[in-house]
Amino acid sequence: VVLRESPIAIEREGAPGAVVFVCEHASCRLPEELGTLGLDDRALRSHIAWDIGALDLARGLADAVDGTVCYQRFSRLAYDCNRPPEASSAIVGRSETYDIPGNQGLDPAQRSARVKGIYLPFRDGLAALLERRQAAARATVLVTVHSFTPVYFGTPRQVEIGILHDSDTRLADAMLAEAQQMGSSFVVRRNEPYAPTDGVTHTLVEHGIKRGIPNVMIEVRNDLLVKGAMLDPVVEYISNMLNGAMSNTGSSSVRR
Amino acid sequence: VVLRESPIAIEREGAPGAVVFVCEHASCRLPEELGTLGLDDRALRSHIAWDIGALDLARGLADAVDGTVCYQRFSRLAYDCNRPPEASSAIVGRSETYDIPGNQGLDPAQRSARVKGIYLPFRDGLAALLERRQAAARATVLVTVHSFTPVYFGTPRQVEIGILHDSDTRLADAMLAEAQQMGSSFVVRRNEPYAPTDGVTHTLVEHGIKRGIPNVMIEVRNDLLVKGAMLDPVVEYISNMLNGAMSNTGSSSVRR
16 A cells, blocks of 8 residues: 555755654544544544654654654554554554554554555654765764653653653763753753653664664653744753764764 | 733634633733843743633634633743732732742832723633623623643643633533533543632623623643644534533534
8 A cells, every 4th residue: 555645754864964854653644545544533632642742842853943844644543653553562552541443453564554554654754864865975863752641550750851762872861861960940850751662763773773873762741842932942952962962972963 | 111012912802702701811921121020931931920721722723713812921830810909919929839920029119000000901801802892782791711830839630621600600611511521532520620708700800791692611721732642622612612612502603
């Protein structure tokens, strides 16, 4: 199955900065071909469908450090591009307190259609972007950008900004050191609210670690990503962490 | 003290609908004359400074029922226009977990300057708007629009939409009956998360009850007011409640 619309979008590819920001959960839109998956409007716009505010954050950060943005155009309910095809969590039948009827009891052909229509073109498009940079001998840093819900299963989360990593800890270490040095306006934690054991580092491994590109995953509590409210201070704080970390680890960055 | 900028803004005054939506906490901007009140950027953009998303909600509702919007241009930290001058909560020295240095130890002249610069022109401007409608024999319904934080003093709030009233319960009763009839996509409660005893019905009393205008206060949890996410379904749900309630109580409304 080939979707009418490509699942991958790239913005600011010509920007001079080193950072490629990747947003796998940027949108709550479903491909027309999938209908509503049996969900009401409320569920389709909730945090189970996308990372609310993550694309705004990625764009703000890209603007602040003159980087590039690559995002997936469809809801993670269609296919979670931060999961490999063999993971059961790539297409979920249930998320937090919601059932997702249209994702239950899929046969192998239906699963394969989602993989071919969404995962593979996104993976290949991102790989091609990174390869174009490599061919041009451009310094590259991979930063995946996510958001999480302030209250999960009824429990409030204290962490505000999570800095997550897999086996390559260089950039995460440097960012956390930078945060400590800056003094913290925000509650910043390592590998919270998720950790590699939750399977959230697929993009980091597939596109960063396998290529030897410095990489990190950023998770921000979505109540801090409201435009006109806390988004700007969050963008400023994280871009300072990132710029500081990159100059300390020798990755080049272009400040405005 | 006269501020350079008027604290009151009116939008869509010519709209044919009966509802005047009032937003006393629409903005986090401080009048230049007050500086930062000793707060950092983070505090100045948090829910203590304004009702995040409330103006977007008011504008969405006004659009849905062809009503008018009246809002206060400055942060409630400068002066909370839903409080009378004699209330200590009109200018707060502390809010939730934040101290507000610039509001502490004010002398009577300083308090009076805030009252004259913000409260009185807002109160008089709103009164004048309602009097113009009365003079033109236009049906009028007063709806104040607020938002609240999902987690308060570390505790998550279950209520999503609060329908609040003072001694005039007509519109609130009719809206709650309508919500029950529609079936609830949202958790709707009477006089939650605040009640008249919290002093939140000043505008209702001053501008609605004293004039005999049907009135109600709407409080929505601010995580439901994100544009592109849940804002549209919330606007649709509340405007349905309001239209249904007004046709049952005999107040006229113009549907689109």
